[in-house]
Amino acid sequence: MLEDKMLIxxxxxxxxxxxxxxxxxxxxxxxxxxxxxxxxxxxAEDIVHDVFVTLAQSADKLKLNGNLKGYLATCVVNRVRNxxxxxxxxxxxxxxxxxxxxxxxxxxxxxxxxxxxxxxxNAAMAQLPYAQREVVILHVQGGMKFRAIAESQNxxxxxxxxxxxYGIDKLRSLLNxxxxx
Amino acid sequence: MRSAEKTExxxxxxxxxxxxxxxxxxxxxxxxxLQEAKTHAQRQxxxxxxxxxxxxxxxxxxxxxxxxxxxxxxxxxxTSAWAQVIKAFSEVxxxxxxxxxxxxxxxxxxxxxxxxxxDGLREExxxxxxxxxxxxxxxxxxxxxxxxxxxxxxxxxxxxxHYMFEHIGIFRGEEMEGLTVKQVKDQSDGTTSVFRLxxxxxxxxxxYQGKAWxxxxxxxxxRIKLQLQNKQKDDGAISFDEILDYSxxxxxxxxxxxxDGYTLLPPKRTQAISGKVVDDEGAPVQDATVYLTDKWLRFxxxxxxxxxxxxxxxxxxxxxxxxxxxxxxxxxxxxDPGRVAWTxxxxxxxxxxxxxxxxxxxxxxxxxxxxxxxxxxxxxLQMESAGTxxxxxTDTQGNPISGAEVKVEGRAYAARIQGMPLFPEFGFxxxxxxxxxxxxxLTTRTDEQGRYKVTNVPKLSKRNWYKVVASAPGFSxxxxxxxxxxxxxxxxxxxxxxHAGITVSGTLMDNYGRALGMxxxxxxxxxEAGSRIFCSTQTDEKGYFTLRDCPVSxxxxxxxxxxxxxxFHLGKEKRSSYTYYPNVIVPVNYREGTMQYDVKMVxxxxxxxxxxxxxNTEGKPVVHYPIELQGTSSTPSxxxxxxxxxxxxxxxxxxxxxxxxxxxxxxxxxxxxxxIFNDALSKEDAAKAKSENAAYQWTIVPxxxxxxxxxxxxxxxxxxxxxxxxxx
Numbered sequence: 001m002l003e004d005k006m007l008i009x010x011x012x013x014x015x016x017x018x019x020x021x022x023x024x025x026x027x028x029x030x031x032x033x034x035x036x037x038x039x040x041x042x043x044a045e046d047i048v049h050d051v052f053v054t055l056a057q058s059a060d061k062l063k064l065n066g067n068l069k070g071y072l073a074t075c076v077v078n079r080v081r082n083x084x085x086x087x088x089x090x091x092x093x094x095x096x097x098x099x100x101x102x103x104x105x106x107x108x109x110x111x112x113x114x115x116x117x118x119x120x121x122n123a124a125m126a127q128l129p130y131a132q133r134e135v136v137i138l139h140v141q142g143g144m145k146f147r148a149i150a151e152s153q154n155x156x157x158x159x160x161x162x163x164x165x166y167g168i169d170k171l172r173s174l175l176n177x178x179x180x181x
Numbered sequence: 182m183r184s185a186e187k188t189e190x191x192x193x194x195x196x197x198x199x200x201x202x203x204x205x206x207x208x209x210x211x212x213x214x215l216q217e218a219k220t221h222a223q224r225q226x227x228x229x230x231x232x233x234x235x236x237x238x239x240x241x242x243x244x245x246x247x248x249x250x251x252x253x254x255x256x257x258x259x260t261s262a263w264a265q266v267i268k269a270f271s272e273v274x275x276x277x278x279x280x281x282x283x284x285x286x287x288x289x290x291x292x293x294x295x296x297x298x299x300d301g302l303r304e305e306x307x308x309x310x311x312x313x314x315x316x317x318x319x320x321x322x323x324x325x326x327x328x329x330x331x332x333x334x335x336x337x338x339x340x341x342x343h344y345m346f347e348h349i350g351i352f353r354g355e356e357m358e359g360l361t362v363k364q365v366k367d368q369s370d371g372t373t374s375v376f377r378l379x380x381x382x383x384x385x386x387x388x389y390q391g392k393a394w395x396x397x398x399x400x401x402x403x404r405i406k407l408q409l410q411n412k413q414k415d416d417g418a419i420s421f422d423e424i425l426d427y428s429x430x431x432x433x434x435x436x437x438x439x440x441d442g443y444t445l446l447p448p449k450r451t452q453a454i455s456g457k458v459v460d461d462e463g464a465p466v467q468d469a470t471v472y473l474t475d476k477w478l479r480f481x482x483x484x485x486x487x488x489x490x491x492x493x494x495x496x497x498x499x500x501x502x503x504x505x506x507x508x509x510x511x512x513x514x515x516x517d518p519g520r521v522a523w524t525x526x527x528x529x530x531x532x533x534x535x536x537x538x539x540x541x542x543x544x545x546x547x548x549x550x551x552x553x554x555x556x557x558x559x560x561x562l563q564m565e566s567a568g569t570x571x572x573x574x575t576d577t578q579g580n581p582i583s584g585a586e587v588k589v590e591g592r593a594y595a596a597r598i599q600g601m602p603l604f605p606e607f608g609f610x611x612x613x614x615x616x617x618x619x620x621x622x623l624t625t626r627t628d629e630q631g632r633y634k635v636t637n638v639p640k641l642s643k644r645n646w647y648k649v650v651a652s653a654p655g656f657s658x659x660x661x662x663x664x665x666x667x668x669x670x671x672x673x674x675x676x677x678x679x680h681a682g683i684t685v686s687g688t689l690m691d692n693y694g695r696a697l698g699m700x701x702x703x704x705x706x707x708x709e710a711g712s713r714i715f716c717s718t719q720t721d722e723k724g725y726f727t728l729r730d731c732p733v734s735x736x737x738x739x740x741x742x743x744x745x746x747x748x749f750h751l752g753k754e755k756r757s758s759y760t761y762y763p764n765v766i767v768p769v770n771y772r773e774g775t776m777q778y779d780v781k782m783v784x785x786x787x788x789x790x791x792x793x794x795x796x797n798t799e800g801k802p803v804v805h806y807p808i809e810l811q812g813t814s815s816t817p818s819x820x821x822x823x824x825x826x827x828x829x830x831x832x833x834x835x836x837x838x839x840x841x842x843x844x845x846x847x848x849x850x851x852x853x854x855x856x857i858f859n860d861a862l863s864k865e866d867a868a869k870a871k872s873e874n875a876a877y878q879w880t881i882v883p884x885x886x887x888x889x890x891x892x893x894x895x896x897x898x899x900x901x902x903x904x905x906x907x908x909x
Contacts, residue, residue: 017553019215020477020505023208028197036192049207056214111207113198121195127864140192172188 004068014059023052026069029141030076031112036125036137037080045111047079073142074152077134124174132167135160201604201611205477263362263376266393269400274298277426284419298340300333301435312437319437328439331449332495337502365392372397378407391421401427452496452553456544456560458486458512458522465490466564468515469522472615476505481613481621486512496554504554506546507607511615511639512562518636519670521567523615525607526557540565568667571634572675574627574651577734581631582678585653588622589614589635591645612648614639622650640667651676657715657732679706679715679732685769686727687780689720689741691762696724697784701742704731734771741765741782745818761821762787763812763843787825787843791884791893795835795852802835803877803899805862805870809855812845823858830857830870848886852897853879878905 007025010018030051034044051072055062064071112118125133131153138144138152150160275297282290295303300315310321318333368375376393391407405423439445458469471492472483480502486492492512496504506528514520524541529548541562547555574585591604591614604612613621627633638647644666652658656678665672685704689697703717720726720741731737743762748755762784769778791810795803810827811817822828829837842848853874860867877899884893900908 014215014218016212016215017505019211020208023211027204027207028199031199032195032197035197045203049210052207052211053214056211057218059215059218111199111203113200115196115198117191117195118197121192136192140189168185168188171192172185175188175191 008062008064008068012059012062019056019059022055022068026072027052029069030072033073033137033141034076034080035112035118035122036141037077037130037133038083041112043083047076047083049111050079051075067144070142070144070148073138073144077138077152120175124171127174128167128170131155132163132170135163136167136171139164201609205611208477263364265400266376266395266402270402273401273427275301275427275430277428277430279424279426281422282419283422295430295434296340296343297430297435300335300340301430302335302340302343303434312435314435314437317437319439321440321443326443327446328443329446329449330437331498332451334498337497373403378405399427401425452498452549452556454494454496454508454554454557454560455492456510456558456562457489457491458514458562458564459490460514460520460564463563466512466514469512469562470515471510471512471562472617472621474509474609474613474615474621476507476609478609478611478613478620480504481619483617496556506554507609508557509604509609509613509615509621510560510562511637512564513637514564518569518634519567520564521637521639522562522564523639523641524560524562526560527607566640566670567636568638568640568645568665569634569636569671570638570647570649570663570674571632571671572649572673573631574633574653574676574678575631576656576678576680581627581629582653582656583627583629583631585627585631585633585651585656585678586624587627587633587635587676588618588624588650589616589638590618590620590622590648590650591639591641627651627653647672647674649674649676651678653678655681657681657730659713679734681730681732683731683733683737683769683771683776683778684727684729685731685737685739685778685780686725687739687767687778687782689724689726689765689782689784691784691786693786696720696722697741697743697762698722698724699748701747702726702728702782703740703742704728705738705740706732706734707736707738731769733776737769737771739767739769739780739782741767741784743784744821746820746824757824759824761817761825761843763817763845785844787841789839789842789844789848789891789893791839791842791895793831793837793839793850793895793897795831795897795899797877797899797901798904802833803831803874804833804835805866806831806835806853806874806877806899807855807857808837809851810839810842811849811851812843813847813849817843817845826859828855828857830860830862844886848884850882850884850895850897851879852882852899853877876901876903878902 007018007022011022027048030048031044034047035041038044038047054075055072125137128136134153135146135149138149139146144152146157146160146164150157153160155163275295278294278296280292280294282292284290290307291305292307293303293305295301300313302311302313304311308323310319310323312319312321313333313335315333315335318331318335319328320331321328362379363377365375365377374395374397376395378391378393391405393402393406394404395402403425405421405425407421408418409421454473458466458471460466465486465488467486467488467490469486469490469492470483471486471494472481473494474481480497482494484492484494506526508526510524510526512522522540525539526544526546529546541560544557544560546557549555570589574582574587576582590612611620614623615621616623618624623635623638625633625635644664646662646664648660648662650658650660657680659676659678661674661676663672663674689700689702691697698720699722700720701717702720704715705713706715715732716728716730718726718728728739742764744764746756746759746761748759765782765784767780767782769780771778793808795806795808797803808829808831809822817825817827825841825843827839827842829839831837857867862870878901880897880899882895882897884895886893
């Protein structure tokens with residue numbers, strides 16, 4: 001956390017190294033979050049790419065003192081929601097699209113290298129309603145408190161907590177064999 | 182541990198690896214955005230604000246504005262007299278600038294700059310004087326009469342990049358709106374032209390007016406006078422008067438002399454990376470060359486060891502240039518191609534077991550903060566056996582190519598982590614080997630016989646991959662990869678280069694004559710699917726393309742890559758408008774001596790309609806069974822299958838219908854076993870269908886394509902696994 005405060009401060013001064021460090025530190029977490037929410041790696045990659053470029057563009061305007069990871073996670077979630085909304089308007093794919101990670105990850109332009117566990121988690125995640133998925137991902141991978149998630153989802157803490165419980169329960173049964181290993 | 186916790190742990194620890202190439206691309210994008218944001222912010226706000234608010238600081242910034250205006254206009258009018266001024270100024274090698282600023286309360290500030298490319302800098306501000314001659318930098322503090330030396334920073338901040346010299350100043354690549362420059366004819370005479378400068382920033386309510394006097398012969402400005410005013414604050418105007426002189430600057434201006442009465446402070450401590458090089462027995466190695474490569478490949482340096490085998494890399498001040506951990510170091514003894522020493526210095530905060538034994542003792546790493554290296558000391562590089570990669574670079578007839586450039590990149594895989602390259606696992610961008618190349622590659626050139634030899638190659642892991650890239654003028658660059666466990670210390674890698682120079686132009690249309698624009702065209706040699714791309718280009722809106730400098734080979738072919746969506750970086754809308762076609766491959770019928778070719782590439786529009794009916798041996802329909810349409814050689818990409826609906830399930834009558842199906846070579850159905858994109862079934866129903874259909878044996882059914890026929894019907898009788906086994 002202390003490092004983050006320093007990073008934010010240096011980043012706001014326009015220091016490249018700070019941005020590089022933020023990038024390095026949170027890149028994988030954000031990709032995990034985006035991939036967990038979207039199940040389409042290409043879109044997840046684009047969103048994380050966009051989050052970092054936008055962050056860099058707003059270096060001098062950034063008003064943030066505390067949880068950098070939570071802030072970046074929220075940026076990712078907002079973009080995911082927007083992209084889901086846009087797709088819903090077009091009505092070509094449902095929100096809880098259950099399509100697994102696309103298989104063309106070996107092409108050079110792909111960012112995330114596929115692996116079995118990630119595929120497994122994504123397949124399981126895909127079976128959760130979107131709101132539950134978001135709570136689980138934000139809490140476990142984004143390290144966000146239920147209160148903050150409740151604010152972002154515009155729901156009560158109780159709702160968020162039960163979403164989390166249902167989500168984790170379902171994941172546990174879906175990932176059963178893997179988790180118990 | 183409760184199961185819920187285990188689930189959380191599983192989610193938290195799901196492994197995620199990324200490709201380093203893309204890592205770098207995204208970071209570069211972000212850094213570029215940061216740079217743009219910085220210059221923009223500076224222009225829009227900070228500098229104006231600073232000048233208006235505080236006259237104590239950033240006096241230099243005011244001078245930037247003057248020159249930036251001087252130069253900024255060049256971006257939108259290159260023909261005007263003013264544009265010539267900008268051009269002349271950008272070509273100047275040295276100048277001396279005297280500046281006077283008068284603040285609203287009547288106080289005056291003076292400053293002077295002497296700048297000479299490449300290594301002369303002297304700045305005299307009201308509080309301090311800075312002299313940098315490329316070797317050392319002296320700062321004289323005028324207030325408390327203190328003098329201090331430090332290492333020159335001109336290596337990182339060249340004089341030519343000094344804000345006074347910068348071609349477009351802080352407005353790099355941007356136009357300055359609200360700026361007008363007019364020549365004042367009645368004040369100009371035979372020797373001097375006078376320009377009136379007007380700048381209005383409506384957003385910040387700044388106005389700024391002035392004049393520039395330009396020598397008609399040299400087109401260089403000799404004097405610029407300006408007034409800056411902020412309407413909002415209305416606290417009066419600041420005026421600037423700048424006198425520029427371009428005559429040669431005497432050397433003694435850049436002499437770091439400490440005037441009388443100054444106290445000399447101890448020199449500023451430079452951050453350093455130090456250690457020593459020892460041989461197999463631990464004795465110091467003198468005159469060894471030590472190469473250093475940092476994480477982002479931004480700091481590549483080499484130094485030689487002294488009599489005690491010790492080496493020191495001086496680090497730049499962190500505010501000037503940063504160096505990221507981890508570092509790769511390689512040391513080469515003076516006269517022994519068979520020995521090498523190497524190590525990787527990891528970020529202490531991130532150290533983890535890589536499954537690879539890194540030679541060398543743990544050095545002492547002191548960080549100023551998590552970002553910046555304070556100093557690293559105690560590195561010990563001990564010699565071990567090295568590999569040699571050698572070979573010949575020839576043309577296709579086997580004639581040697583002398584003077585060809587050869588680069589060797591390394592790629593070791595960590596022993597425990599399958600498929601994870603060593604360097605990216607440590608956090609490096611790329612695969613440096615501690616060499617002279619721009620990405621830390623080992624480089625050399627071929628001799629008269631076309632032979633090359635790269636010695637002192639570090640053996641990084643049990644199994645090593647190396648990539649040898651050869652290039653020479655007049656030839657297409659080519660590469661060869663090898664994998665070795667170094668059972669012998671010498672690896673022979675010969676690379677054949679093709680003469681370059683064939684130009685292939687042509688058009689890409691579909692079979693209805695519609696031009697296909699913005700599609701990727703590549704030149705390959707031979708038929709292999711994964712073969713090297715020698716050149717590539719894109720078609721224009723009318724489907725035209727030209728590939729230049731293609732390799733000269735009878736096996737040269739041109740491929741139009743249409744089966745993969747190459748528009749995804751252009752945004753969603755563009756991406757979803759992509760129409761897929763089968764790839765088109767056209768051989769270039771090479772004739773000896775002919776270097777210009779014209780090819781017509783015709784892509785066949787996917788317009789087959791194929792109905793498929795799947796029944797079991799009892800004649801009952803097989804319901805919700807997954808079907809995929811494929812070709813043997815040119816399999817459509819997953820994107821195409823998804824966007825083009827080349828995967829479907831049979832309906833409740835065991836039927837499905839593919840429209841806009843492509844005429845692929847070896848067109849066939851994979852019945853069963855297919856992955857369904859955009860599945861209409863819910864997850865539960867899909868799982869149900871899967872279990873209901875589990876008894877069937879999946880199969881491949883070819884489509885019998887007849888010329889001219891566009892509609893097909895295929896009937897499939899599906900065997901159960903039992904029936905299929907019985908049959909066999």
